[in-house]
Amino acid sequence: MTQELLKLENVVKYFPAKGLLFYSETGTLEKGSVLQAVDGVTFALEPHRTLGVVGESGCGKTTLARTILHLIKPTKGKIYFENVDLTTLSYGQLAKIRPNMQMVFQDPYSSLDPRKRARDIIAEPLRVMTKDKHRVNERVKEVMKQVGLEDEQLGRFPNEFSGGQRQRIGIARAIASKPKLVVLDEPTSAVDASTQAQILNLLRQIQEEYKMSYLLISHNIDVVRHMGDRIAVMYLGKFVEIGPTEDVINSPKHPYTAALVLSVPKPDPRARAEMIEIKGETPSPINPPAGCRYHPRCPFATNICSQEEPKLQQVETSLVSCHYPIKY
Amino acid sequence: MSDPILSINDLTIAFETSEGKYSALNGVNLKINPSEIIGLVGESGCGKSSLALAVIGLLPVPPAKVLHGSITFKGDNLLKLAENGIEKVRGTGISMVFQEPLTSLNPLFTVGEQISEAITVRLQREGSAHTKSSVEAEGIAWLRKVGIPDPQGAFHRYPHELSGGMRQRVMIAMALSASPTLMIADEPTSALDVTTQAQILKLVRKLVEEVNASVLFISHDLAVVAQIADRVAVMYTGMIVEEGPVVEVFEKPLHGYTQALLGSYPGRESSREPLKVIPGQVPNLTRIPLGCPFHPRCVRAQDKCKTVRPLLKEVWGHNVACALY
Secondary structure, rough: OOOOOOEEEEEEEEEEEEEEOOOOOOOOOOEEEEEEEEEEEEEEEEEOOEEEEEOOOOHHHHHHHHHOOOOOOOOOOEEEEEEEHHOOOOOHHHHHHHHHEEEEOOOOOOOOOOOOOOHHHHHHHHHHHHOOOOHOOOHHHHHHOOOOOHHHOOOOOHOOOOHHHHHHHHHHHHHOOOOOOEEEEEOOOOHHHHHHHHHHHHHHHHHHHHOOOEOOOOOOOOHHHHHEEEEEEEEOOEEEEEEEHHHHHOOOOOOOHHHHHHHHHOOOOHHHHHHHOOOOOOOOOOOOOOOOOHHOOOOOOOHHHOOOOOOOEEOOOEEEEOOOOOOO | OOOOOOEEEEEEEEEEOOOOOEEEEEEEEEEEOOOEEEEOOOOOOHHHHHHHHHHHHOOOOEEEEEEEEEEEEEEEEOOOOHHHHHHHOOOOOEEEEOOHHHHHOOOOOHHHHHHHHHHHHHHHHHHOOOOOOHOOOOOOOOHHHHHOOOHHHHOOOHHHOOOOHHHHHHHHHHHOOOOOOOOEEEOOOOOOOOOHHHHHHHHHHHHHHHHHHEEEEOOOOHHHHHOOOEEEEEEOOOEEEEEEEEHHHHOOOHHHHHHHHHHHHOOOOOOOOOOOOOOOOOOHHHHHOOOOOOOHOOOOOHHHHHHOOOOOEOOEEEEOOOOOO
């Protein structure tokens, strides 16, 4: 059995939505309504692996990412990083672990400080780790080269770079401390198609060099398919299906996964008939439907789906939470 | 074959800014036939939106300046029409759906007030009799047509009370309620989720068939264009580099740029191979390379590509601007 790098057990993140929110000792909600951004997510990620998380906007992907890195505290649940439960650590203890878990943000325009030079942006996580200026400078030069930027660009400000180059700076910053886990939150959704291919290739290449694990969050199934060993499909705060990438995409077991996969347009004008659509819209995470959260939109839903919440269970190679998983 | 409803001839438009003059469009030729969906595809900054704004007369002049060329719509040169002339074309002739539905709907008016305005303007122009209630009935009918659940309720709501997909449906209802001959849709699904996008694409196809309109559908996403367009035009640095029937262009791309764009698309099949990338970056529009604008990045570039700017010409059933054919 392989050692897990990251393990989540029933992680929950609620935000107060209306009125005051009280969480009692027993873990029940006492008052007010809550937005259930992440509701009971469990998974494990091994070293040097990639898990892709796909889902539509508002499904809780980004909240999950931020919760894992403890940029926000989970409401409930355990997050183990190398067998240490992060939820029990103090701020200072967390700071010691942070160099091992880094993040690349979605928007390369707002995630780089416009008043800092590229050199200082990349050096910032290193300066937390060491006071040795020479070592910091050497490392900055090294990672700049690895992400495909020139030495002479070190002194420039973010506004002097293109979107793709800025994302390279964001990646350089993330890998500077040689992390074991990098959370990639929509790393290419703000760049053009030709730049996207460059960034994805770069990410794959440096993953091999550093033997890092990636948690890749994206709304784009094609991007996740290209990068991920495994893929998790998220809907309204829950994983509805998780399994090996090709199995999930080629033979989706959950009706939502099937609809999502088929909604993705293909760059092939002859593949038009394949495109299907889901009826209706994603309900609000403030009052999610009872039972299976997908049941109001699901073509296969029966009574039990609106009453009983399906548990994640093994179906062939995947874990699926559905009363009627699709059989092939 | 009937005459095109819109023909753009040798359109060249430059912007004069403090950083210098840059050319947004460089000799664009494009024809749109009746009841045809044209997909205009290209990366950001290639001039797609400038072209759309030029057609509907919303380009800010200055800084924009038309250097030469014409846009002919049903016999009128749109660039020569005075402001009150183009007013007549907008709406009934050409209507537009913008990328971000929240910023293009007025937040201070209800959906109903905004769609009623579009309908009233059309009816006044046609000289038809109308009452407030007949306009409202028509507005609600349009909202139903674009698939909004509870159209009566939505009619009296404000834009912020609707989701992104619903707002985009309202925009489409407004654009089509004016019964245009041409609808310009500038990245109408880029701000939406894939499942919503699939719904909107299907809706656009169905409705334009019903009302017999042509569509200029602008997108950065090749896959979206493949799903909706009858004909595709690929744009690079303000020029159309390839143009033809959708199946032709996607299955037999001739221009180096089109080939490279299609090659860089991830997830076509499961492979752990690196993606094919286009070397370098899109050039700055103040410094478009001489000769073929794509030659510094093209794997097949030859010496002649550096000096002679190729024009669109017909090669094997579609048009391409490449010196190698």
